[in-house]
Amino acid sequence: MTYTVYQIDSFTKERFTGNPAGVVINADNMDENTMQKIAREMNNSETAFVLDGKPGEYDVHLRFFTPQMELNEQGQPEVGRIIGDAVIVFKTTIDL
Numbered sequence: 001m002t003y004t005v006y007q008i009d010s011f012t013k014e015r016f017t018g019n020p021a022g023v024v025i026n027a028d029n030m031d032e033n034t035m036q037k038i039a040r041e042m043n044n045s046e047t048a049f050v051l052d053g054k055p056g057e058y059d060v061h062l063r064f065f066t067p068q069m070e071l072n073e074q075g076q077p078e079v080g081r082i083i084g085d086a087v088i089v090f091k092t093t094i095d096l
Contacts, residue, residue: 001029005038022047027063032070039065046071 004025012018022042027035027049039047044067051061064071 003027003030003038005042007042007044020044023050024048025050027051035063035065036070040067043067 006023006025008021008023009015009018010021022039022044024030024035024038024047028051030049035047035049038049047065049063049065051063053059053061
């Protein structure tokens with residue numbers, strides 16, 4: 001399986017500044033162990049995994065991992081930079 005992995009600079013418009021974050025946009029068939037390995041390899045404070053949404057409820061499901069574990073209760077709201085200026089309804093377990 002091939003995955004698309006990005007390293008972005010969040011909270012900035014200038015390259016190589018801001019907070020680096022990983023984003024994996026096609027993570028639907030990825031298991032939790034693989035997500036954790038990718039987050040550890042990216043070694044950013046957070047890596048977001050974008051999964052398909054549930055039609056009529058939300059557009060995408062986001063899961064966030066640090067190099068050590070999945071975030072379930074807190075984390076930086078980097079979603080704004082991940083999705084840019086688009087209006088997207090998303091599901092996440094992180095309390096933003």
